[in-house]
Amino acid sequence: xxxxxxxxxxxxxxxxxxxxxxxxxxxxxxxxxxxxxxxxxxxxxxxxxxxxxxxxxxxxxxxxxxxxxxxxxxxxxxxxxxxxxxxxxxxxxxxxxxxxxxxxxxxxxxxxxxxxxxxxxxxxxxxxxxxxxxxxxxxxxxxxxxxxxx
Ligand SMILES: [Zn+2]
Ligand SMILES: [Zn+2]
Numbered sequence: 001x002x003x004x005x006x007x008x009x010x011x012x013x014x015x016x017x018x019x020x021x022x023x024x025x026x027x028x029x030x031x032x033x034x035x036x037x038x039x040x041x042x043x044x045x046x047x048x049x050x051x052x053x054x055x056x057x058x059x060x061x062x063x064x065x066x067x068x069x070x071x072x073x074x075x076x077x078x079x080x081x082x083x084x085x086x087x088x089x090x091x092x093x094x095x096x097x098x099x100x101x102x103x104x105x106x107x108x109x110x111x112x113x114x115x116x117x118x119x120x121x122x123x124x125x126x127x128x129x130x131x132x133x134x135x136x137x138x139x140x141x142x143x144x145x146x147x148x149x150x
Pocket of ligand 2: 043093097098099109110
């Protein structure tokens with residue numbers, strides 16, 4: 001699924017602002033890696049991002065893309081989610097949201113829910129540690145896969 005042009009621009013603006021605020025240089029390669037991620041809601045893994053960026057920037061190396069993603073994650077510019085296979089998947093949607101993961105095709109769909117944002121944290125969790133963020137992951141069969149099965 002494609003992300004709308006205005007949403008991509010919003011993500012790019014936020015990206016530039018956060019880089020400036022954090023003193024991270026806005027290099028061409030960082031811009032291109034982030035632009036690739038900002039334009040999709042597929043939650044791609046690093047290898048997929050590399051393959052797509054390479055089409056636009058043939059000189060970029062796999063190592064650069066992987067390192068750039070790690071830097072962006074460290075700086076809080078992208079999210080990394082361990083979803084099904086344990087391979088890290090990247091997400092440029094920095095609005096608080098939740099995931100529906102299709103166990104058939106592996107696609108990750110973003111959704112928003114105030115009720116889930118407000119879920120009470122069980123008291124037993126405080127014994128485990130301090131919660132810094134929460135995200136709900138639902139698993140199931142997406143509509144597309146359900147349709148192709150019948
Ligand atoms: Zn599916
Ligand atoms: Zn997401």
